[in-house]
Amino acid sequence: MEVVLLGSGNVATHLGHALLNEGHKILQVYSRAQAHADALARTLRAQAISDFGTLTKEADGYIIAVKDDAIASVVAQLPSPLRGVVMHTAGSVGIEVFGARVVRYGVLYPVQTFSKAKVVDFSTIPVAVEGSDEETYGWIARLAGNLSGQVFRCDSKQRLSIHVAAVFACNFTNHLYSIAADLLEEYGLDVDLLRPLILETAEKVMDHQPRDVQTGPAIRNDERTMQKHMELLENQPDLKAIYETLSFRIGGKGVSGKV
Amino acid sequence: MEVVLLGSGNVATHLGHALLNEGHKILQVYSRAQAHADALARTLRAQAISDFGTLTKEADGYIIAVKDDAIASVVAQLPSPLRGVVMHTAGSVGIEVFGARVVRYGVLYPVQTFSKAKVVDFSTIPVAVEGSDEETYGWIARLAGNLSGQVFRCDSKQRLSIHVAAVFACNFTNHLYSIAADLLEEYGLDVDLLRPLILETAEKVMDHQPRDVQTGPAIRNDERTMQKHMELLENQPDLKAIYETLSFRIGGKGVSGKV
Numbered sequence: 001m002e003v004v005l006l007g008s009g010n011v012a013t014h015l016g017h018a019l020l021n022e023g024h025k026i027l028q029v030y031s032r033a034q035a036h037a038d039a040l041a042r043t044l045r046a047q048a049i050s051d052f053g054t055l056t057k058e059a060d061g062y063i064i065a066v067k068d069d070a071i072a073s074v075v076a077q078l079p080s081p082l083r084g085v086v087m088h089t090a091g092s093v094g095i096e097v098f099g100a101r102v103v104r105y106g107v108l109y110p111v112q113t114f115s116k117a118k119v120v121d122f123s124t125i126p127v128a129v130e131g132s133d134e135e136t137y138g139w140i141a142r143l144a145g146n147l148s149g150q151v152f153r154c155d156s157k158q159r160l161s162i163h164v165a166a167v168f169a170c171n172f173t174n175h176l177y178s179i180a181a182d183l184l185e186e187y188g189l190d191v192d193l194l195r196p197l198i199l200e201t202a203e204k205v206m207d208h209q210p211r212d213v214q215t216g217p218a219i220r221n222d223e224r225t226m227q228k229h230m231e232l233l234e235n236q237p238d239l240k241a242i243y244e245t246l247s248f249r250i251g252g253k254g255v256s257g258k259v
Numbered sequence: 260m261e262v263v264l265l266g267s268g269n270v271a272t273h274l275g276h277a278l279l280n281e282g283h284k285i286l287q288v289y290s291r292a293q294a295h296a297d298a299l300a301r302t303l304r305a306q307a308i309s310d311f312g313t314l315t316k317e318a319d320g321y322i323i324a325v326k327d328d329a330i331a332s333v334v335a336q337l338p339s340p341l342r343g344v345v346m347h348t349a350g351s352v353g354i355e356v357f358g359a360r361v362v363r364y365g366v367l368y369p370v371q372t373f374s375k376a377k378v379v380d381f382s383t384i385p386v387a388v389e390g391s392d393e394e395t396y397g398w399i400a401r402l403a404g405n406l407s408g409q410v411f412r413c414d415s416k417q418r419l420s421i422h423v424a425a426v427f428a429c430n431f432t433n434h435l436y437s438i439a440a441d442l443l444e445e446y447g448l449d450v451d452l453l454r455p456l457i458l459e460t461a462e463k464v465m466d467h468q469p470r471d472v473q474t475g476p477a478i479r480n481d482e483r484t485m486q487k488h489m490e491l492l493e494n495q496p497d498l499k500a501i502y503e504t505l506s507f508r509i510g511g512k513g514v515s516g517k518v
Contacts, residue, residue, distance in 0.1 A: 067479070067481070068476075068481060068483070068484050069481055069483050069484065092476075092484045092487050092488065111452055111453065111455070111456055112455055112456055112459060113456060113459055113460060113463070113474050115463065115472060115474070117467070117472075118459075118462075118463060120459060124455050125455055126451070126452045126455065128452075152452075154448070157446070158446045158447065158448060160487060160488075160491055161442055161443060161445070161446040161448065161491060162443065162446075162448065162452060162453075163484075163488070164442060164488045164491050164492065165438075165439035165440075165442040165443050165452075165453060166439070166453060166456055167475055167476065167477075167488060167502070168435045168436075168438045168439040168442070168501075168502075169435060169436055169439035169453045169456060169457050169460070170453075170456050170457070170459075170460045170474070170475065171473070171474060171475030171476075171477065171478075171509070172435050172475075172501075172505045172509075173432045173435050173436070173457075173460055173461075174460055174463075174464065174469050174472065174473055174474070175469075175473065175505055175508060175509050176427045176428060176431050176432050176435070177427075177428055177432070177464050177469035178468075178469035178470045178473065179424075179427045179508075180424035180425070180427040180428035180469075181424075181468065181469050181470070183420055183423060183424040183427070184420065184421065184424050186420070187416070187417045187420040187421075188417065189413070189417060189420065189421065191464075191468065191469070192385070193370055193385045193387075193411075193421060193424075194370065194421075194424060194425060194428050194429075195464070195465055196370070196371055196383050196384055196385065197370055197371055197372060197425055197428060197429050198428050198429070198432075198461050198464060198465075199461050199462070199465065200371060200372055200377075200379060200429075201372060201428070201429045201432055201433055201461070202432075202457050202458050202460070202461035202462075203377075203458070203461075204372070204374065204377060204433075205433070205436050205450075205454070205457060206454055206457075206458065208376070209440065209450065210433050210434070210436035210437035210439075210440050210450070211437045211440070213374060213376075213433065214430070214433055214434065214437065215372050215374070215429070215430060215433070216426055216429070216430030216431075217327075217351075217426065217430075218426075218430065219430075220326065222326070222327060222328055224327070224328050225327050225328065225351045225422075228351050228419060229351070229419075229422070229423045229426060232419055232420060232423050233423065238504070238508060241504065242431075242501075242504060242505070242508075243423075243426070243427075245497070245500065245501060245504070246431045246434055246501070249434060249438075249497060249501075250430070250431075250434050
C-alpha cells in the first residue's frame with residue numbers, strides 16, 4: 001500500500017517504521033513543523049510536507065497520528081474528495097470526527113504506549129479497528145493485520161473504554177511508580193530498590209486476573225500496618241487520601257476498619 | 260548455617276528454598292497449623308513442628324516469616340535464652356518488636372512480592388538488613404548476601420518507607436490493573452488487550468525515572484480527553500474521584516483545567 005502519515009510524533013514514528021518493514025511505501029509525512037516532517041520523512045524515505053496544499057490525492061491510505069484534540073482540525077484541512085481511506089489512531093476520538101469531508105474512513109488504534117527511547121515489537125500490539133462501512137473496515141483490518149497478530153473490531157464507545165482503562169493501567173500506574181520513587185528519595189533511598197518488585201507485579205498479571213493476585217495490607221485487612229503507613233504519610237495529605245481511597249477499594253474496609 | 264523457619268507462607272517458602280539451594284540446612288519449620296508445617300518441611304527436608312515446646316535451641320538463625328501483626332506473638336513465645344540470631348522479614352515492623360526476649364536479633368526484608376504460583380529469582384531481590392548490634396548486622400548481611408546480590412543496610416524508619424512505597428508501586432498498581440480489567444469487562448472486552456501495555460509500562464521504568472516517562476492526557480493537560488473519560492465514568496463516582504485525584508497530581512491542573 002501507498003500511505004501518507006499525518007503527524008510526526010511517537011505513534012507516527014513507530015507506525016511508519018512498522019509499515020515500511022512490512023513492505024508498504026510511505027509517500028509523504030506531514031507535520032505543521034517542516035523540521036519535524038523532514039526528520040521523520042528522512043528515516044522513512046518519504047517526502048516531507050508542512051502544507052496541506054502539497055498533500056497527494058493518490059495514496060491508498062492516510063493515517064492521522066496527531067494529538068487527540070488536533071484530529072478534527074487535520075480532517076478539516078484535508079483536500080476533498082480523497083479516494084483513499086483516512087484513518088486516525090486515537091483511543092478517545094469517535095469515528096464521527098470525520099464528518100462528511102471524507103468518504104471512506106475509520107480507526108486503527110494501537111493499544112500501547114510509545115516513546116522515542118524504546119523500540120516496541122508492533123506484532124504483539126493489540127490493534128482496535130473501526131470502519132465507515134464493511135469494505136473500509138476490511139481494508140483497515142487487513143492493513144492492521146499486516147502489522148500485528150492481534151487485530152480486533154470495536155466501536156467508538158468500546159474504544160473509549162479501552163482508552164480509559166489504559167489511563168488506569170499505564171498512565172496512573174506510572175504515576176504510582178513516581179510517588180514510590182519520591183517517597184524513597186525522601187528517606188535517602190533509590191528507586192532501584194523497587195524495580196524488581198515493579199516488574200514482578202506486571203509479570204504476575206500476564207497469566208493471572210489482577211484481582212486474583214492482589215496482595216498487601218488492604219486485602220488482608222491488616223489495620224495496624226495501614227495505620228503505620230498513614231502515619232508515615234502524615235505530612236502528605238494528598239498521598240494519604242490516595243492511600244485511603246485505594247485501600248478501601250481493595251479491602252472493602254477503611255484504614256480505620258470502618259466499612 | 261543451620262536455620263529454623265517460623266512460618267509456612269509465601270515468604271517462608273521462597274526463602275526456605277533459596278537457603279536450601281545455597282547449601283544451608285533448614286532444621287525445623289514451625290507453623291501453628293501442623294499440616295502447613297508438614298507440607299513445607301517435606302520440601303525443605305526439615306522437621307515440622309507446631310508447638311514452641313519442641314523448638315530447637317541449637318540453630319544459628321531463626322527466621323520469623325509470618326504476617327506482620329503476628330510477629331510480636333511469635334517473639335513472645337520463643338524459648339529464652341536463644342544463642343542464635345532471630346530475624347523477621349517484614350517491611351512495616353520495627354526492630355523494637357524483639358524487646359528484651361532475645362539477645363541477637365534483626366531484620367532480613369526482601370523487597371519483593373511472593374506468590375505460590377510463581378518462582379522468583381532470589382539473587383536479584385533487594386534485601387534490607389538491620390541488626391541489634393554491628394556483629395549481628397554483619398551476620399545477617401552475610402546470610403542475605405548468600406541469597407542476593409543486592410543487600411543494603413537501613414533502619415526501621417527507612418524500611419517502613421520502602422514498605423509504603425512498595426504498597427504504591429505494587430499493591431495499588433495491581434489494583435489499577437484490576438480497575439482496568441473491570442472496565443473492559445463492562446464493555447465486553449478482555450484484559451488481554453492491556454497486557455502488552457502493562458508490561459511495557461513497567462519495563463519502561465527499568466532504565467528511566469518514572470517521572471521522566473509519564474504519558475497520557477493529564478501530563479499533556481488535554482482537558483477534552485479527560486472530560487470524555489470522566490463522562491464514561493459518570494456512574495462510578497469512586498473511579499471518577501481516583502481519576503480526578505491522580506490526573507491532578509500528574510498535571511498540576513484539575514480535569515476541568517482549574518489549578
